Amino acid sequence: MGQRTAPAPQSAHAPQPAPAPQAEPASEAGLEEHFERTIAAEARVEPRDWMPDGYRKTMIRQIAQHAHSEIIGMQPEGNWITRAPSLRRKAILLAKVQDEAGHGLYLYSAAETLGADRADLTEKLITGRQKYSSIFNYPTLSYTDVGVIGWLVDGAAICNQVPLCRSSYGPYARAMIRICKEESFHQRQGYELLMTMMRGTAAQQAMVQDSVDRWWWPSLMMFGPPDADSPNTAQSMAWKVKRHTNDELRQRFVDMTVPQADALGVSLPDPELRWNTGRGHYDFGAIDWDEFKRVISGGGPCNAQRVARRRSAHEAGAWVREAAAAHARKTTTPYPERIGATGGAPRD
Numbered sequence: 254m255g256q257r258t259a260p261a262p263q264s265a266h267a268p269q270p271a272p273a274p275q276a277e278p279a280s281e282a283g284l285e286e287h288f289e290r291t292i293a294a295e296a297r298v299e300p301r302d303w304m305p306d307g308y309r310k311t312m313i314r315q316i317a318q319h320a321h322s323e324i325i326g327m328q329p330e331g332n333w334i335t336r337a338p339s340l341r342r343k344a345i346l347l348a349k350v351q352d353e354a355g356h357g358l359y360l361y362s363a364a365e366t367l368g369a370d371r372a373d374l375t376e377k378l379i380t381g382r383q384k385y386s387s388i389f390n391y392p393t394l395s396y397t398d399v400g401v402i403g404w405l406v407d408g409a410a411i412c413n414q415v416p417l418c419r420s421s422y423g424p425y426a427r428a429m430i431r432i433c434k435e436e437s438f439h440q441r442q443g444y445e446l447l448m449t450m451m452r453g454t455a456a457q458q459a460m461v462q463d464s465v466d467r468w469w470w471p472s473l474m475m476f477g478p479p480d481a482d483s484p485n486t487a488q489s490m491a492w493k494v495k496r497h498t499n500d501e502l503r504q505r506f507v508d509m510t511v512p513q514a515d516a517l518g519v520s521l522p523d524p525e526l527r528w529n530t531g532r533g534h535y536d537f538g539a540i541d542w543d544e545f546k547r548v549i550s551g552g553g554p555c556n557a558q559r560v561a562r563r564r565s566a567h568e569a570g571a572w573v574r575e576a577a578a579a580h581a582r583k584t585t586t587p588y589p590e591r592i593g594a595t596g597g598a599p600r601d
């Protein structure tokens with residue numbers, strides 16, 4: 254797997270110089286100790302560094318699921334591109350969906366730095382062997398869903414992802430910095446769309462409320478199962494892959510979103526939602542974890558459609574990948590080898 258080199262810990266934002274000369278750790282134990290010291294020093298683990306197999310597997314799984322979520326996440330909003338209500342809204346939505354494609358590509362590249370093969374990851378997605386965020390298995394029934402996805406789904410993604418800018422794996426942490434800037438823009442465009450609708454007719458206001466009612470609980474599920482049912486959290490926190498638990502992030506999202514809902518003039522569909530002075534946080538009602546488990550394991554309203562569309566797009570794109578690979582071979586192979594040893598006379 255990884256090379257058996259152990260560079261000195263580096264600061265998060267320092268350029269990446271050649272490893273400082275030092276004695277090569279003599280054993281696996283020495284390499285592991287160096288890895289632990291790197292984590293403890295808040296330095297980054299880089300692709301060339303030795304890392305435990307468990308860390309590598311965890312990072313590949315997390316980054317792949319994140320990449321798949323970005324790519325599958327293009328579908329619910331892509332559904333409204335041809336029906337956006339104005340040229341301006343269509344241009345915004347197109348740009349937003351393209352951003353998500355870009356996020357997916359960064360993340361597949363980050364997974365490749367760990368030795369994962371992108372074709373293999375795609376295969377795992379389209380055969381249902383790797384998961385993506387449960388949220389994208391819900392349908393977008395009206396145009397206001399575009400605004401609510403920007404506000405709540407990108408908002409929840411920001412809560413999840415800002416701490417990942419300090420994730421211990423360098424390529425992932427650096428990808429997150431740019432992705433978070435774009436997610437923040439997505440959230441604001443969603444909120445602006447909803448503000449515009451809320452200044453409109455009673456029918457438009459009702460559409461916004463209907464979207465909020467449908468997306469609120471699935472948004473809370475985006476943070477994953479409660480801490481008590483999240484067996485991998487402790488190890489991910491120890492490796493500083495994860496900085497906060499699922500429940501901490503969910504609470505942060507609720508605390509951030511309630512005042513935004515008030516400013517917007519919508520209600521959140523939870524009668525138990527109220528400020529708790531003692532805790533300094535909002536209390537909220539019980540999440541339907543049976544629904545979460547059903548949706549994440551394939552039983553949501555759109556799981557089959559999302560994966561089928563991804564599979565057919567992948568298959569329909571085979572000729573593009575073949576052409577790109579042929580072009581790459583042509584431009585990287587020296588000309589005499591290209592025409593073959595007994596090839597004809599050069600044509601140019």
Ligand SMILES: [Fe+2]
Binds near residue numbers: 323352353
């Ligand atoms: Fe994204």
Ligand SMILES: [Fe+2]
Binds near residue numbers: 353
């Ligand atoms: Fe986004």
